[in-house]
Amino acid sequence: MSAEPGPLEAALRNRRSQGGKALVPYVTGGLGDWQATLSAAADAGADAIEVGIPFSDPVMDGPVIQEANDRALAGGITPQGVLDALGRLDIGIPLAVMTYYNIAFRFGLERFASVLAEQGVAAAILPDLPLEEAGPWSEAADAAGVETVLLAAPTASDERLGRICARTRGFVYGVGLLGVTGVRGELATSAVVMAKRLKQMTDLPVLVGVGVGTPEQAEEVCQVADGAVVGSAVVRCMLGEGSPMAVGELIGQFRRALD
Amino acid sequence: MTMTEPVSGRFGDFGGRFVPETLVPACEELEAAFRSAWADEDFRGELNRLLADYAGRPSPLTECHRLSEELGLRLLLKREDLNHTGSHKINNVLGQALLAVRMGKTRLVAETGAGQHGVATATAAALFGLDCVVYMGEVDMERQALNVFRMQLLGAEVRSALSGSRTLKDAINEAMRDWVATVENSHYCLGSVMGPHPYPWMVRELHRVIGDEAREQCRRLLGTDPDVVTACVGGGSNAIGIFSGFVDGDAALVGVEPAGGAAIGRGVPGVVHGSKSYLMQDEHGQVLEAESISAGLDYPGIGPEHSHLAAIGRARYETVTDDEVVAAFELMSRTEGIIPALEPAHALAWVSRAREELAGQSVLLNLSGRGDKDVDQMMGRLVTGGGRTE
Ligand SMILES: Cc1ncc(COP(=O)(O)O)c(C=O)c1O
Numbered sequence: 001m002s003a004e005p006g007p008l009e010a011a012l013r014n015r016r017s018q019g020g021k022a023l024v025p026y027v028t029g030g031l032g033d034w035q036a037t038l039s040a041a042a043d044a045g046a047d048a049i050e051v052g053i054p055f056s057d058p059v060m061d062g063p064v065i066q067e068a069n070d071r072a073l074a075g076g077i078t079p080q081g082v083l084d085a086l087g088r089l090d091i092g093i094p095l096a097v098m099t100y101y102n103i104a105f106r107f108g109l110e111r112f113a114s115v116l117a118e119q120g121v122a123a124a125i126l127p128d129l130p131l132e133e134a135g136p137w138s139e140a141a142d143a144a145g146v147e148t149v150l151l152a153a154p155t156a157s158d159e160r161l162g163r164i165c166a167r168t169r170g171f172v173y174g175v176g177l178l179g180v181t182g183v184r185g186e187l188a189t190s191a192v193v194m195a196k197r198l199k200q201m202t203d204l205p206v207l208v209g210v211g212v213g214t215p216e217q218a219e220e221v222c223q224v225a226d227g228a229v230v231g232s233a234v235v236r237c238m239l240g241e242g243s244p245m246a247v248g249e250l251i252g253q254f255r256r257a258l259d
Numbered sequence: 260m261t262m263t264e265p266v267s268g269r270f271g272d273f274g275g276r277f278v279p280e281t282l283v284p285a286c287e288e289l290e291a292a293f294r295s296a297w298a299d300e301d302f303r304g305e306l307n308r309l310l311a312d313y314a315g316r317p318s319p320l321t322e323c324h325r326l327s328e329e330l331g332l333r334l335l336l337k338r339e340d341l342n343h344t345g346s347h348k349i350n351n352v353l354g355q356a357l358l359a360v361r362m363g364k365t366r367l368v369a370e371t372g373a374g375q376h377g378v379a380t381a382t383a384a385a386l387f388g389l390d391c392v393v394y395m396g397e398v399d400m401e402r403q404a405l406n407v408f409r410m411q412l413l414g415a416e417v418r419s420a421l422s423g424s425r426t427l428k429d430a431i432n433e434a435m436r437d438w439v440a441t442v443e444n445s446h447y448c449l450g451s452v453m454g455p456h457p458y459p460w461m462v463r464e465l466h467r468v469i470g471d472e473a474r475e476q477c478r479r480l481l482g483t484d485p486d487v488v489t490a491c492v493g494g495g496s497n498a499i500g501i502f503s504g505f506v507d508g509d510a511a512l513v514g515v516e517p518a519g520g521a522a523i524g525r526g527v528p529g530v531v532h533g534s535k536s537y538l539m540q541d542e543h544g545q546v547l548e549a550e551s552i553s554a555g556l557d558y559p560g561i562g563p564e565h566s567h568l569a570a571i572g573r574a575r576y577e578t579v580t581d582d583e584v585v586a587a588f589e590l591m592s593r594t595e596g597i598i599p600a601l602e603p604a605h606a607l608a609w610v611s612r613a614r615e616e617l618a619g620q621s622v623l624l625n626l627s628g629r630g631d632k633d634v635d636q637m638m639g640r641l642v643t644g645g646g647r648t649e
Binding site for chain 2: 055056057058059060062066070073078079080101102103104105106107127128129130131132133150151152153154155156157160164175178179180
């Protein structure tokens with residue numbers, strides 16, 4: 001582990017040490033009034049925000065985030081466009097970009113890492129870049145001071161989870177179920193199991209995402225986890241012409257459920 | 260050179276395993292299961308028996324006398340079109356289905372473009388009593404409607420992929436999303452030499468039989484290897500299959516891509532669908548939508564081993580246009596009495612265009628499938644006034 005935690009890890013640890021649970025919403029970059037939505041999310045009590053850089057082939061995403069990607073791309077958003085906008089933004093909480101590996105690869109790994117750092121982005125999440133392939137990117141990111149958050153899935157052995165916990169930065173992202181992003185009627189039992197397994201293994205903040213779609217589900221998983229990542233529920237609100245205020249209101253409901 | 264097992268799933272700079280974390284253990288399990296099955300004489304024996312008694316192997320080698328004369332070269336066809344289900348795809352699928360059963364999986368998931376891989380997968384699922392779901396782009400379901408119905412007759416569920424270009428690329432996305440959710444009981448029966456390790460290696464090994472047979476058949480007929488070995492390339496499985504019999508010799512290896520789906524011709528290295536390979540993409544890394552008359556080749560990527568063969572200069576890759584393909588489709592039908600699938604008609608289109616360069620040479624062409632599935636589409640184009648049928 002690096003000696004000094006990065007800004008993302010620090011913010012999440014801070015929430016935990018005050019006895020709270022962390023809330024990390026996901027917002028698709030380039031979708032509608034996304035920049036104002038980021039501010040609204042921060043005002044509504046998000047501890048950090050995951051900002052999606054749209055990709056043409058998001059294999060880890062269900063229909064809601066796919067649609068958001070398609071719309072944002074049709075609107076002409078580029079990776080550079082998202083990053084430039086993030087650099088101009090000052091909302092007082094750490095940001096993590098979430099995108100697919102080809103975006104970073106095409107950008108150039110070192111260049112992508114240094115642009116993230118220049119634009120004040122704390123972390124990156126690349127869901128199609130597993131541990132074994134993460135080497136070149138993680139090195140570039142470490143060198144630029146960008147935290148690389150790795151995902152941990154229910155299918156992993158304890159031995160594998162251990163290696164993931166050792167290499168992740170910022171937090172460990174526990175995948176709550178077998179499946180892609182999307183809102184489900186109930187929290188999968190695997191979500192709490194995932195949180196328990198990870199909590200036994202690491203002192204890093206453990207957040208669970210994928211399949212956490214309602215304030216009640218977030219509350220339930222945070223009986224064990226240190227926080228929740230909420231994606232499709234937020235994006236669904238944005239797709240339904242949800243104003244930044246409406247999204248802020250939704251995030252406020254999650255915040256109150258966790259407090 | 261010989262084609263060996265890739266070290267850490269890499270073919271030179273290409274390949275790898277770029278998949279969501281959820282799928283990594285499944286890929287590892289599959290890799291181990293295939294390695295042990297492939298070294299197991301009982302497994303190999305059972306597969307060989309199926310290939311012979313069920314699929315009809317070995318497939319013949321046909322010398323095209325009339326077409327050879329017309330083109331001024333010696334054209335030989337490896338007749339994968341005569342396999343059960345009508346294409347080379349059955350070689351791979353029987354192997355993977357047998358492996359799925361060995362691994363205790365009860366459901367097959369597949370993507371399909373032209374429908375040939377979907378039909379082959381549905382066939383194997385029926386044969387082994389497995390559940391089967393096939394994803395197919397909405398555009399392809401229309402232009403290959405016959406194959407959709409064949410899959411349904413075989414008991415498979417065909418689900419339409421509605422995102423993006425609604426073709427093969429999007430069907431793969433949907434199949435991977437399905438597998439992320441069902442990995443405990445499902446095997447992803449991927450249809451080409453692409454995707455995450457071990458697929459490019461495993462699918463190549465399962466199609467190696469094409470090249471092994473063809474080499475023996477050529478040596479009997481010609482006394483030596485042919486001068487040129489050519490095949491169409493979508494993901495690249497039929498091409499790798501036939502190349503693998505000749506890669507360590509002197510034959511020139513030529514893959515033929517559609518101009519509208521030319522990963523090597525128009526792409527740069529990128530990462531999608533689990534591996535690093537040449538990929539048609541824009542300057543920002545967004546994958547471009549391919550556009551080809553042939554649903555089976557309508558794909559912006561290519562298997563990683565082809566990228567490697569291109570990078571080291573062992574194989575070369577040419578492109579042909581839709582119009583050249585249609586002309587080749589008609590040419591083979593009329594001169595040899597063989598209606599080819601639109602995919603291998605790409606390889607003939609290149610041979611026909613390059614006839615001067617190839618004058619007097621022996622050319623082995625992998626006839627990867629038969630044209631029944633394309634007759635309706637061609638009727639729209641050739642009979643009812645020339646427009647595209649979709
Ligand atoms: C007859 C035939 N040939 C070739 C292909 C392309 O696949 P590959 O490049 O993997 O051989 C297909 C795919 O559907 C096909 O049906």
